[in-house]
Amino acid sequence: MKARVHVMLKNGVLDPQGEAVRHALGAMGFDKVEGVRQGKVIDLDLAEGATEADVTEMCEKLLANTVIESYSIETL
Amino acid sequence: MKAAVLVFPGSNCDRDLAVAFEQAGFDVSMVWHKDSVLPEGVDIVGVPGGFSYGDYLRCGAIAAQSPICQALAEHTNRGGYALGVCNGFQVLAETGILPGALLRNAGLKYICKTVDLKVATSDSVFTQGYNAGDVIGIPIAHHDGNYFADDATIAALHDQDRVAFTYGDNPNGSRDDIAGILSDNRRVLGMMPHPERAADEGHGGTDGTAMFRALAGMLAEA
Numbered sequence: 001m002k003a004r005v006h007v008m009l010k011n012g013v014l015d016p017q018g019e020a021v022r023h024a025l026g027a028m029g030f031d032k033v034e035g036v037r038q039g040k041v042i043d044l045d046l047a048e049g050a051t052e053a054d055v056t057e058m059c060e061k062l063l064a065n066t067v068i069e070s071y072s073i074e075t076l
Numbered sequence: 077m078k079a080a081v082l083v084f085p086g087s088n089c090d091r092d093l094a095v096a097f098e099q100a101g102f103d104v105s106m107v108w109h110k111d112s113v114l115p116e117g118v119d120i121v122g123v124p125g126g127f128s129y130g131d132y133l134r135c136g137a138i139a140a141q142s143p144i145c146q147a148l149a150e151h152t153n154r155g156g157y158a159l160g161v162c163n164g165f166q167v168l169a170e171t172g173i174l175p176g177a178l179l180r181n182a183g184l185k186y187i188c189k190t191v192d193l194k195v196a197t198s199d200s201v202f203t204q205g206y207n208a209g210d211v212i213g214i215p216i217a218h219h220d221g222n223y224f225a226d227d228a229t230i231a232a233l234h235d236q237d238r239v240a241f242t243y244g245d246n247p248n249g250s251r252d253d254i255a256g257i258l259s260d261n262r263r264v265l266g267m268m269p270h271p272e273r274a275a276d277e278g279h280g281g282t283d284g285t286a287m288f289r290a291l292a293g294m295l296a297e298a
Contacts, residue, residue, distance in 0.1 A: 009179075013224060014249065016184050062141060065134055065170065067177040068224055 001046045002076040003055045007064045008039035043076075077102050077295040081122040082148070082164075084109045084139045089125035089272065093161065096272035097122060100288035101296070112143040119295045120157040121148055123164030125217070125270060135178060135220045136166030145171055157295070158264045159202065162218055165256070165266035174259055174266045175233070176225030182249025186219040190281065192244030193255055193269055197237050200258050201294040202265040205286030211244060212283035214269040221268040223250035223257075233257055240265055 009015045015037050022036040042063055044055065055073050064071040079102040081094045094104045097120075105115045109128075114121065128139035139145060145167065152158050152173050160168040168174040181187060193214045195206040206212065225233070230251055233239050241256040248268075256267025271284030 013179065014182065014222075016180050016182050016222075016249070020184055062133070062137065065137065065177055067169075067175075067226075068179060 001048070001050050003044045003046060003050075003052070004074040004076055005042040005044065005055065005059060005063055006039060006072045006074070007042065007059075007069050008037060008071075009068055010070050013068050077120070077292060078115065078118045079104045079120045079122055080107045080114050080118045081105075081124055082107050082109065082144055083124070084126070084128035084142065086128045086130055087124050087126035087163070089161065089163075089270065090122075092270075092272045093122045093124045093159075096275040096284070096288050099275065100285075100292040102292060107144055109139065109142040109144050112147055114144075114147050114151055118151070118156070120159060120291065121151055123148070123158065123160035123167050125162030125164060128163055128167065131163075131220075134166075134170065136163060136168075136170040139163075139167045140170035149173060152259065152264050155261060155263060157201065157291075159291075160264070160266040161270055161272065162216075162221075162268055165268055166220065168264065168266040173264055174257055175229045176223055176257070178220050178268070179222040179224050179249075180220050181218070181222050181247070183247075186217075187221075187247050188215070188217040189247075190215045190274075191247060191269065194242045194244055196239045196242050197258075199237060200240060200262045200265065201291055202258075202287050203240055203290070204294070205290035213274065213281050214271055214284055215273045215281075216247060216269045217273075218248070218268055221248045221250065223248075223254045223268070225251065230254075236260065238262070241267055241269065 018036040242253040274281040274284035
């Protein structure tokens with residue numbers, strides 16, 4: 001099984017990197033960009049028998065810091 | 077008194093922290109991240125600054141899962157003392173020993189300079205050598221020092237007098253100018269500024285010395 005984990009800063013947590021990208025896009029003339037949020041994508045190659053519950057546990061314990069980040073899991 | 081300073085791959089303030097403890101009178105041992113026990117009789121654990129595990133994933137995240145951090149959590153759960161500076165504060169937040177998280181600086185830049193730090197409480201073994209309201213000069217050197225916690229956590233920190241230090245001129249976007257916080261039993265301090273870099277005349281400032289002296293005095297009595 002392959003799983004893809006998306007990790008994003010939660011809404012309400014300032015994302016200064018996303019803001020910097022938004023400014024840069026605006027300066028380049030892309031004037032319709034109203035917001036940018038930057039996150040991470042983590043691809044996992046998993047052995048047979050691994051479950052989505054395992055991936056959830058990985059997210060809770062390491063891959064995301066749930067104080068500031070939310071995550072979603074996509075199985076591929 | 078005995079202090080242990082943790083050493084992770086990428087720690088770079090471990091020796092400075094050890095020297096600051098030694099100059100205050102502690103016997104200091106350096107403890108490798110793969111060790112799973114702290115030396116016998118350790119009073120305080122120092123979690124040093126640096127870039128543990130290259131800051132991969134999130135600052136402090138991988139260090140927080142290392143064997144020695146299990147031992148650290150057991151030590152603090154037993155009521156043991158700990159001081160986390162800079163990356164050490166990030167590690168303490170990632171382990172959950174201290175609440176909140178450290179985000180990228182609001183201005184996106186790595187900042188290395190001496191800042192004015194206000195002592196917000198003198199009610200802890202770390203800050204009893206100062207008076208609340210004192211302004212001290214302590215260096216910062218970080219890229220991810222922007223303290224964040226939800227509203228309820230911030231309110232609890234204020235209500236319980238657990239904000240140890242605030243910035244005079246907020247350099248990184250931290251909520252309520254918070255530079256350092258205490259655990260609920262007041263025995264764990266995490267702070268982004270580096271008191272161990274202001275602990276010798278040669279550093280250009282000695283405002284951090286009072287912290288290590290107060291710790292030594294208190295733990296010697298205990």
